[in-house]
Amino acid sequence: MQSADLDLRELLSFRPDGGTMFFMGRRAIIFDAVALGLLRKELISSLGMAAARSILTRFGYAHGRMTAESLKLEFPDLFADSWTGPKLHMLQGMVRVEENKRSDGSDDQPLVQSFWYDSYEVEQHLLHLGLSEDSVCWTLTGFASGYVSYWRGEKVYFIEDRCCGKGDAVCHVEGRTREQWGEALEPYLPYFESETGDEVFQNLAKALRDTEERLKKQRRQMSCLSAGTEEFGCITARSGAMRQVVELTRRIARVDSSVIVTGESGAGKERIARLIHEESARSGRPFVAVNCGALTETLLESELFGHAKGAFTGADRDKMGLIEAANGGTLFLDEIGEVSQSMQVKLLRVLQEREVRRVGENKSRQVDIRVVAATNRNLSDEVSKGNFRRDLYYRLRVIEVRVPPLRERNEDILPLARIFLEQASKRAGRKVTGFTPKAADQLLRYTWPGNVRELQNAVEHAVALCLDTRADLEDLPEELRSALPRPGIVESVRPLEEVEREYILAALRATGNNKARTAAELNIGVATLYRKLAEYEKQGFVA
Numbered sequence: 447m448q449s450a451d452l453d454l455r456e457l458l459s460f461r462p463d464g465g466t467m468f469f470m471g472r473r474a475i476i477f478d479a480v481a482l483g484l485l486r487k488e489l490i491s492s493l494g495m496a497a498a499r500s501i502l503t504r505f506g507y508a509h510g511r512m513t514a515e516s517l518k519l520e521f522p523d524l525f526a527d528s529w530t531g532p533k534l535h536m537l538q539g540m541v542r543v544e545e546n547k548r549s550d551g552s553d554d555q556p557l558v559q560s561f562w563y564d565s566y567e568v569e570q571h572l573l574h575l576g577l578s579e580d581s582v583c584w585t586l587t588g589f590a591s592g593y594v595s596y597w598r599g600e601k602v603y604f605i606e607d608r609c610c611g612k613g614d615a616v617c618h619v620e621g622r623t624r625e626q627w628g629e630a631l632e633p634y635l636p637y638f639e640s641e642t643g644d645e646v647f648q649n650l651a652k653a654l655r656d657t658e659e660r661l662k663k664q665r666r667q668m669s670c671l672s673a674g675t676e677e678f679g680c681i682t683a684r685s686g687a688m689r690q691v692v693e694l695t696r697r698i699a700r701v702d703s704s705v706i707v708t709g710e711s712g713a714g715k716e717r718i719a720r721l722i723h724e725e726s727a728r729s730g731r732p733f734v735a736v737n738c739g740a741l742t743e744t745l746l747e748s749e750l751f752g753h754a755k756g757a758f759t760g761a762d763r764d765k766m767g768l769i770e771a772a773n774g775g776t777l778f779l780d781e782i783g784e785v786s787q788s789m790q791v792k793l794l795r796v797l798q799e800r801e802v803r804r805v806g807e808n809k810s811r812q813v814d815i816r817v818v819a820a821t822n823r824n825l826s827d828e829v830s831k832g833n834f835r836r837d838l839y840y841r842l843r844v845i846e847v848r849v850p851p852l853r854e855r856n857e858d859i860l861p862l863a864r865i866f867l868e869q870a871s872k873r874a875g876r877k878v879t880g881f882t883p884k885a886a887d888q889l890l891r892y893t894w895p896g897n898v899r900e901l902q903n904a905v906e907h908a909v910a911l912c913l914d915t916r917a918d919l920e921d922l923p924e925e926l927r928s929a930l931p932r933p934g935i936v937e938s939v940r941p942l943e944e945v946e947r948e949y950i951l952a953a954l955r956a957t958g959n960n961k962a963r964t965a966a967e968l969n970i971g972v973a974t975l976y977r978k979l980a981e982y983e984k985q986g987f988v989a
Contacts, residue, residue, distance in 0.1 A: 469516075469538075483570025490575065496636070499584050503637040506588025513589070514596035531593045532560060541565045541586055541617075557602060557626070558594060562586065562617035568610045582611035584637070587619055591638065594621055603627060605634055681717050682862050685855035691718065694847060699725035704797065704842050706782075707820040709849030712899030715820040716780060718849055722818055723776040731775030734768050739781035743789055748805055751792070757806025769802045769813055776816045782842065783823035783834065794838045817842065852894040852901060862898060863889055866905040867917065878912050884919040891948060892926055928956045947982060950975070 458474070460467030467474050489498035513534055518525040532543035542563040549555040562583065571582040581587075583606050590604040600623060608618040624631060683692045698705055699722045707715040716735060723733045738746060748758075752767030769777060779785075785793065796802055797817060801810040819842050828834035852859065863881065871878045881889065885908070894900055904926055908917035919927060950968065957963045965975040 479566045479570055480573075482566070483574045486567075486570060487574040500637045502584040503588040506585030507592035507595075507638065508588075509585070510589035510592030510594075511596045512592075514593045518596075525597070528597075531590070531597065534593075539566070540589070541583070556620040556622050557598070558590070558604070558619075558621035560590070560619050562619065565610065565617055568617065571611050578609075578612045580612060581606035581609035581617075583609060583617055583619075588638075590619060590621060603631055603634065603638060605631070681714070681721055682858050682865065684861055685857040687850045687855045688858055691847060691849060692721070695721050696725050698722055698845050698847065702726075702816055703844040704816070705818045705845045705847060706825070706843045707818065707847045707849060708825075709820075709822065710851045710897055711822045712897035713849045713851055714898045715822075715849050716778065718847060719776070719778045719818040719820060723778075723816075726776070726816070728775050728816060732772050733776050733778065734772035735778040735780060736768055737780045739784035743786050746785070746789060747792070751802055752804040754804050754806035757804075761806070764804075767802060767804060769796060769815065770811060772815045773813050774815075776818055779817065779819040781821060782819040783821040783825060783828060787835070790835045790838050794835065794841060797838075797841050852897045856890060859889055859894070859901065860886060862901055863905050866902045867909065870906045870909040874909055876909055876912065877915055878909050878917055880916050881908075882916050882918045885917050885922060887948075888919055888922060888926065891952065947978075947987060950978060951982065951987065954979075 458467065458469050467476075486498065486502065489501060493501075510531075514525070514531070517530060517534070524530045528548050536542055543560050544563060545559075545561045547559050549557060565583050565586060567583045567586055571578060587604040587606050591602060594602045594604070602621045602623055604619045604621040605627075606617060606619045608614040608616060610617055622631075681688070681692060683689045695718055705719075705722060707718050709715050719735075720733060723729060736746075736750065741749060748765070748767070750767050750769050752765045752770060753761050755761055755764050779793075796813070799810070800814065801812050803810045825834055825839055825843070829836050829839050860881075863886075867878060867880070870876075889901075889904075896903075904923050905917075907923050908921040911921040912918070950964075953968055954961070954964045957967065961975055961979075962972055965972045968975070
């Protein structure tokens, strides 16, 4: 029998009632071409054009090689016929081959060249993705490469130089060995190479990690309320002080120097560290945060550097440390001032040598990381006291960013509170849309010793207790409701009459509306207090 005599009914066997079917002795399944087109679209959307092409080309290569192996086993006479491969290509419904020329590859002629029509890949690519800038018959060229490579006993690469998917009248492919292609093969090799499972999965895992990082960044940005130029990577910066910090941060992100972020606890130092990472060239790589103050020295060493199996009791397997996990990205060391002297020495070595050694191992591993550290201590004072190594301090403090406390950026309080209100409402499944004027006024007059973290907790408390669509003064935490405003100049000078009114009304609330006690606390007469309250009521400040 010759290849021209091949009949699908003789190669395909199946149970009429369904279940299993076989093509040339191997189990086969029927796939809808549209489903394969949707798979192609999903791969391209998730991993990018190059990664999707690589996966589909290698898939086609494996399919072609397995088909050739089955043919040689089941029909050895047909295996010798050069037309059998294209004929099987057609019988499987993938493409129509009208010309299939072969040569010995001499005189710069390809070993094989074919003209293809009705390619299912062209059809599906145009359907789901539209006209392409490059050839799209990826599984088909992979199939031809795998089949002919097995048939000839040497690696043969098929390249599509004309394709209906990019507007050509016909699809045309040529097959040559690597030596025959020469430098012309270089752009296409990545789609064929790395055929071992480990390398394929490593490349796929890398692409997935990069995609995941991009999606995380998008989710963080979308979680913030849209506030025009006030939003910078989910950092609210309406105040002049915070705008200066953000501008400095974005300039820092362009270089790869180590940074120390200083500021009071809860001021938002980690947000600044994340902004440095997201605005840098490392944004597609990991951002690994470590709270150095929350771990004992032994546990911190294991977490940072990793350990070898058997390094200590309980080390039942090798473990990668967080420094290695941050390779290529940013390592954020929060509360760096809490680290012991011995750990400081080890961190200094990592920064100097750019290598890490796991606990219990003798070999070092190279790492490429950017270090951003944060502390609420004055490290310069700690150096003077001998609590922090001078060399590590200057290694970390190439650039310093000071995050101002919330009391120094009064204009950021309400925008931040509204962001936290929307987030807390979504988590709690509540429809709390804003604050009453009294609640908003108290938020602005409070000094926020716990900074942004305290504000976030206060808003969550208000959402939990709120009975209406707006959080009221009574929904705020007790210490916030009863706190007196601190007179002083924060961002701008205010009229003395306004400051006095706010202070008297806050004192009245703090004493539980006890006017006699309020007058005594303020060292004014009761009649004076009643007169001022009457004035405030006329002005609409007292309900």
